[in-house]
Amino acid sequence: MIPTHLAIIMDGNGRWATEKGLHRWEGHHKGAQVAENVVRWSSNRKIKYLTLFSFSTENWKRPKEEINAIFSILAEYMKNRTDELIENNVSVKFIGDLEALDENTRKVCLEAERKTSHANGMTLNIALNYGGRAEIMKAAKEWNGIGKFEDHLYTVGQPDPDLLIRTGGEMRISNFMLWQLAYTELYFTKVLWPDFSEEDFDKALSDFSHRKRKFGGIN
Template sequence: MKVPEHVAIIMDGNGRWAKQRGLNRVEGHKVGAKVAEDVSKWCADLGIKYLTLYAFSTENWKRPEEEIKFLFRLMVEYLGERLEMLLKESVKLRFMGRVEELNEETKQFCRQIEEKTAECNRLNLIVALNYGGRAEIVDAVNKIINEKLVNIDENTIRKHLYLPNVPDPDLIIRTSGEKRLSNFLLWQSSYSELYFTEVLWPDFSRENFIEALEEYSRRKRRYGAVIDNEK
């Protein structure tokens, strides 16, 4: 099986999962956090070097205030409790998005856990937090304007993205049956393979993940070129 270098996931369906069971939406987020932890372990074991998880988008601020507070509290507590595990498994944790707009406690947490895991190199775990693909491009353009650069090309823009040294995702997975990117990695996804599954995120299993990787492995990535020996 051909394993991608970078997998990105839109973790969708926590709320629907909880509703189907007569539970509060936050219960779906709790189970979803455990699945995210499991996926990171699977990636490390399989030799996948980068995993990007879409945790909170710039559009998610439209959700109920209590749910938003819970999501950030869950992230801080969950990752904080697993710092030793991250270090033991050599997982480098990074955040991408408008993190500077978050409250002081969350910003400090993000900075501290990034610093503590900076030397880890088995898996790069990237959490897209207060992230939007359009916002990232706008922020990149504003950086370029502030630097008074001229003769702008694709490489110039790439260098001003949130994490310019991270390779583009080879595979983007979205759970819950929705078939759109929802403002996720718009610049970086130009030639990513897309995989959609009906499975809700809290039900996403290792078998589901392997199925996505096997589908990716069967695809021919042309990057706009014609392959001479294709039938």
């Protein structure tokens, strides 16, 4: 059983770099390479939706140098890999409040969305300046009791995640997709994100395949 929608909290870049005596931004650079691999692995396994937690609304508390590095790495990836995403029939969608981003990062993100919008293979959601509570508040203001609440979430039209993977050893969801994760299966691993391998990826999928999902009912 392969999840239709896989969500990942990519945790451990900074710790990985610190352990190796490197700058934290070098951990994020290595982590971006792993994220690129995961996109490919997911597409190859016919996962329809992949959501990666890239930058949270709380991450603004980090040093400015680290924040700038994260956005720079993301912009570089989008510029250099958009054509490859199109070739692999992957559409990109950014979920979160892009208005708070610098103009260049926001422009690159919107351009990647536009260029990949016709792809109908895997959808890659990149959670950028994203917070679960902020998303629910935004949706509540827009909803006003009319229609479906879910139609006002960033993930409108998408199924909720079947599986959430969090690397780095922490065992919490950290304000990520609070509405959507109501019945999601959770998988935690101590492996730091830059060390997350295809073997680790398949181990998580294998674990999920043996779960019995009841959604509040009985088998």
